Amino acid sequence: MSMPVSIAERHDEAGPAGFGILVMLLSVAIVVLFVLSLITGPISLPFLTLLSGLGAEDASLAGIIVEQIRLPRAILALTIGATLGLAGAALQGLLRNPLAEPGLIGVSGCAALGAVIAFYTGLSAAFALALPFGGIAGAFLAVAAIYALAGRESSILTLILAGVAVNTFAGALTTLALNLSPNPYAAFEIFFWLLGSLSDRSMQHVALAVPLMALGWVLLFTTGRALDALTLGEDTARSLGFRLGSVQARIVIGTALSVGAAVAVSGIIGFVGLVVPHLLRPFVGYRPGRLLLLSALGGAVLTLAADIAVRFMLDGPELKLGVLTALIGAPFFLYLVIQTRRSMR
Amino acid sequence: MRAIGLQSIVVLLIALTASPGVHAAPQRIASLNVCVGQLALALAGRARMASMTFLATDPESAYWHKEARGLPVNYGRAEEIMSVRPDLVIAGRYTTSATTALLQKLGYRVELFDPAESLEQLRVNIRRMAAVVGEPARGARLIRDMDRRLAAAASAATPEGQKPVAVIFRANGFTMGRRSLINDVLTLTGFSHLSAKLAMEQAGFLPLEKLIAADPALIVFSEFKPEHPSIAHQLLEHPALEYLLSSRWAGGKRSVAVIPASLWNCGGPFIADAAERLARERALLVKAGGSP
Numbered sequence: 001m002s003m004p005v006s007i008a009e010r011h012d013e014a015g016p017a018g019f020g021i022l023v024m025l026l027s028v029a030i031v032v033l034f035v036l037s038l039i040t041g042p043i044s045l046p047f048l049t050l051l052s053g054l055g056a057e058d059a060s061l062a063g064i065i066v067e068q069i070r071l072p073r074a075i076l077a078l079t080i081g082a083t084l085g086l087a088g089a090a091l092q093g094l095l096r097n098p099l100a101e102p103g104l105i106g107v108s109g110c111a112a113l114g115a116v117i118a119f120y121t122g123l124s125a126a127f128a129l130a131l132p133f134g135g136i137a138g139a140f141l142a143v144a145a146i147y148a149l150a151g152r153e154s155s156i157l158t159l160i161l162a163g164v165a166v167n168t169f170a171g172a173l174t175t176l177a178l179n180l181s182p183n184p185y186a187a188f189e190i191f192f193w194l195l196g197s198l199s200d201r202s203m204q205h206v207a208l209a210v211p212l213m214a215l216g217w218v219l220l221f222t223t224g225r226a227l228d229a230l231t232l233g234e235d236t237a238r239s240l241g242f243r244l245g246s247v248q249a250r251i252v253i254g255t256a257l258s259v260g261a262a263v264a265v266s267g268i269i270g271f272v273g274l275v276v277p278h279l280l281r282p283f284v285g286y287r288p289g290r291l292l293l294l295s296a297l298g299g300a301v302l303t304l305a306a307d308i309a310v311r312f313m314l315d316g317p318e319l320k321l322g323v324l325t326a327l328i329g330a331p332f333f334l335y336l337v338i339q340t341r342r343s344m345r
Numbered sequence: 346m347r348a349i350g351l352q353s354i355v356v357l358l359i360a361l362t363a364s365p366g367v368h369a370a371p372q373r374i375a376s377l378n379v380c381v382g383q384l385a386l387a388l389a390g391r392a393r394m395a396s397m398t399f400l401a402t403d404p405e406s407a408y409w410h411k412e413a414r415g416l417p418v419n420y421g422r423a424e425e426i427m428s429v430r431p432d433l434v435i436a437g438r439y440t441t442s443a444t445t446a447l448l449q450k451l452g453y454r455v456e457l458f459d460p461a462e463s464l465e466q467l468r469v470n471i472r473r474m475a476a477v478v479g480e481p482a483r484g485a486r487l488i489r490d491m492d493r494r495l496a497a498a499a500s501a502a503t504p505e506g507q508k509p510v511a512v513i514f515r516a517n518g519f520t521m522g523r524r525s526l527i528n529d530v531l532t533l534t535g536f537s538h539l540s541a542k543l544a545m546e547q548a549g550f551l552p553l554e555k556l557i558a559a560d561p562a563l564i565v566f567s568e569f570k571p572e573h574p575s576i577a578h579q580l581l582e583h584p585a586l587e588y589l590l591s592s593r594w595a596g597g598k599r600s601v602a603v604i605p606a607s608l609w610n611c612g613g614p615f616i617a618d619a620a621e622r623l624a625r626e627r628a629l630l631v632k633a634g635g636s637p
Contacts, residue, residue: 042554185578189577
């Protein structure tokens with residue numbers, strides 16, 4: 001297995017040392033932001049109270065706030081951000097398309113549809129795992145549909161149009177499902193599903209989603225070397241001993257598992273999987289294998305930071321997390337589209 | 346108050362020119378608002394109600410929803426009101442302003458009521474509705490009975506001693522402010538309403554963290570587990586609330602009460618029901634706490 005790595009190293013700009021430093025920097029940023037996420041919120045608690053509250057025997061009020069409200073939120077921001085960054089990098093590697101992103105190609109949208117059906121029909125009330133399973137089923141159908149519609153080596157335009165079609169369809173069905181719910185609040189919850197939020201999520205959501213996301217990560221991380229080899233073309237990759245079918249299956253299932261479980265508890269948080277791999281790609285010499293780890297870390301950093309920011313941006317109800325990532329991501333997307341058009345001319 | 350007086354004179358003048366029989370007690374009353382509709386129903390009786398808002402039969406919105414069943418229904422549109430040829434249209438001051446303005450222009454007698462944001466405003470509303478429908482004696486009796494029950498609830502709650510903090514927590518974390526009937530009733534029955542502690546005038550959203558930090562002894566839900574799920578209601582089952590309820594406040598155990606919003610969302614004499622329930626909760630909380 002050392003062959004593809006050594007071949008790919010020809011266009012490696014940052015050496016192994018640079019890569020290591022970057023991993024360390026991002027990890028430090030995650031730790032700092034995680035702690036920041038625990039100590040900021042609508043109620044300001046003195047830092048020492050927070051420390052004494054964590055793990056204390058008696059359920060002091062500060063302890064309840066930190067352990068039951070802020071901790072699950074921080075864990076979800078970290079893991080969901082990592083999922084989105086990682087899935088974005090993996091899809092871009094597999095489809096060899098810089099605009100592949102779970103949100104843009106409709107994977108998140110279909111995951112939301114699956115979760116909405118599981119939740120509002122009361123299925124997840126009877127069987128809690130139905131919520132992430134619904135999300136995963138939706139995500140799986142979307143990746144499969146995109147693959148069938150656009151396929152490998154498709155043009156950027158085909159991929160994006162297929163994504164628009166899948167997204168529109170999923171959005172319409174999600175709206176329909178919410179409007180059909182007899183609960184009067186359901187119709188307003190379209191905002192949660194389409195614009196994502198981690199506000200007031202609980203440890204139950206962590207328990208439901210994180211193990212399934214982790215399973216997806218394992219599958220995605222195993223494809224790193226194969227993705228490196230794929231940059232040299234399918235034939236070369238095959239000749240180096242990588243089975244394409246297996247790589248495809250692992251990325252499709254890994255994306256479905258991780259993104260499906262993530263969206264089922266957070267709603268759609270867009271653009272993280274687009275922005276993060278693009279910002280980090282130059283640092284790894286365009287080696288998709290290494291980009292996987294960096295993008296997972298970077299996604300966690302971006303999502304943690306954005307989730308802290310939304311707590312302070314509005315006076316009153318919180319800004320939805322997906323609104324903020326879209327405000328950052330959409331101009332970035334436009335920039336990428338312009339760049340791509342230039343390079344295609 | 347002067348503005349209201351002036352407005353009713355204008356309304357009266359328009360009505361006088363439109364229909365000569367306005368001085369007689371109205372016999373065909375159309376209501377555009379679930380709250381004023383219930384007062385009119387109680388004071389004028391079913392036979393005189395020509396049209397009720399569709400919410401009047403909704404058990405979650407209207408306390409007297411059974412009494413309103415079978416009456417003609419409107420969805421707040423002027424055409425629906427005109428088709429029942431009312432001699433009086435009653436509505437809230439703010440909720441259907443375009444429709445009521447149009448009906449006024451067309452010469453109907455329209456009476457607008459302020460939302461009952463305090464017990465005092467509720468008494469004013471009942472008295473005025475009684476006058477408008479020509480039943481002042483009934484109105485006085487309704488207020489007398491309500492005040493007697495409120496006073497009994499207040500004394501049963503033994504409001505001396507410590508004042509446990511109570512908070513209203515509805516779907517999506519919606520809570521009530523100082524300007525609300527339920528605030529008056531909580532204060533009357535010996536609670537310290539969280540809105541007073543947070544200086545919240547109006548109703549609004551209460552972050553879960555703020556609720557917990559306020560150390561409430563009583564959490565009042567208006568509905569707990571609806572038949573159909575929503576994220577809004579899921580918040581009411583957040584584990585943080587369970588942890589809060591399993592911990593103690595200064596006076597002892599914490600408690601939860603479910604008091605349907607139909608009792609206190611609209612101003613009506615049924616607010617006494619809410620007061621009686623809260624007085625019982627207060628007595629239990631303080632008794633269970635024993636000597637702190």
